[in-house]
Amino acid sequence: QVQLVESGGGLVQPGGSLRLSCAASGFALDSYAIGWFRQAPGKEREGVLCIRGSGGITYYVESVKGRFIISRDNAKNTVFLQMNSLKPEDTAVYFCATRLVLCSGRSTDFRSWGQGTQVTVSS
Numbered sequence: 001q002v003q004l005v006e007s008g009g010g011l012v013q014p015g016g017s018l019r020l021s022c023a024a025s026g027f028a029l030d031s032y033a034i035g036w037f038r039q040a041p042g043k044e045r046e047g048v049l050c051i052r053g054s055g056g057i058t059y060y061v062e063s064v065k066g067r068f069i070i071s072r073d074n075a076k077n078t079v080f081l082q083m084n085s086l087k088p089e090d091t092a093v094y095f096c097a098t099r100l101v102l103c104s105g106r107s108t109d110f111r112s113w114g115q116g117t118q119v120t121v122s123s
Contacts, residue, residue, distance in 0.1 A: 002026040002112045004096050009117030012086055016121070020081040022096030022114060029053065029072060033103045034079040035110060036070065038092035038119075045095070047105030051079060060105035063089075086121045093118050 008020040022034060035050040047060040051070045059065050069082040079096060094117055097110035104110070 002098070004098060004112060004114035006094065006096055006114040006117040008081075009094060009119045011120045011122065013123050014087060014121055016086050017082070017084045018086065018119060020083065020094055020096075020117060020119075022079040022081070024077045024079070024098065027098075028074070029077050029079070029098075030074045032098045032100055034070075034072065035097050035099070035103060035105070036079075036081050037095045037097060037107055037110075038090075039095070039116075040092040043092075045107045047107065048094075049081075050103035050105070052103055053101065056103070058103045058105070063087075083119070086119075088121045091119060091121050 003025045005023045030053045033052045036048045037045050038048055039045040049059045049070050051057050067085045072079045097113045099110045
């Protein structure tokens with residue numbers, strides 16, 4: 001059974017950092033792409049960035065480039081999202097999702113989702 005579990009969210013001040021984790025079970029990460037999405041209140045879910053099994057990375061939100069770093073540890077079957085220099089506009093529920101091989105910024109392309117973790121950036 002495919003399962004994704006996010007963790008690491010919380011409340012942080014502007015300029016702070018958080019590290020999110022997406023732990024996968026029921027499948028081996030190295031053949032799958034993992035995307036990070038976020039959904040702010042009243043807004044649609046948007047793709048943030050994605051990492052393929054090969055390690056290739058695609059960013060879908062220009063404003064996170066240089067601040068968000070995605071990485072994967074296939075031995076631990078876990079993908080990480082290091083978020084630095086956080087801004088209030090980064091406040092959202094963050095989700096990880098998986099699909100076979102290729103990345104996508106469209107949520108409808110992903111079949112399996114985690115439950116989400118809340119990230120709040122506020123002073």
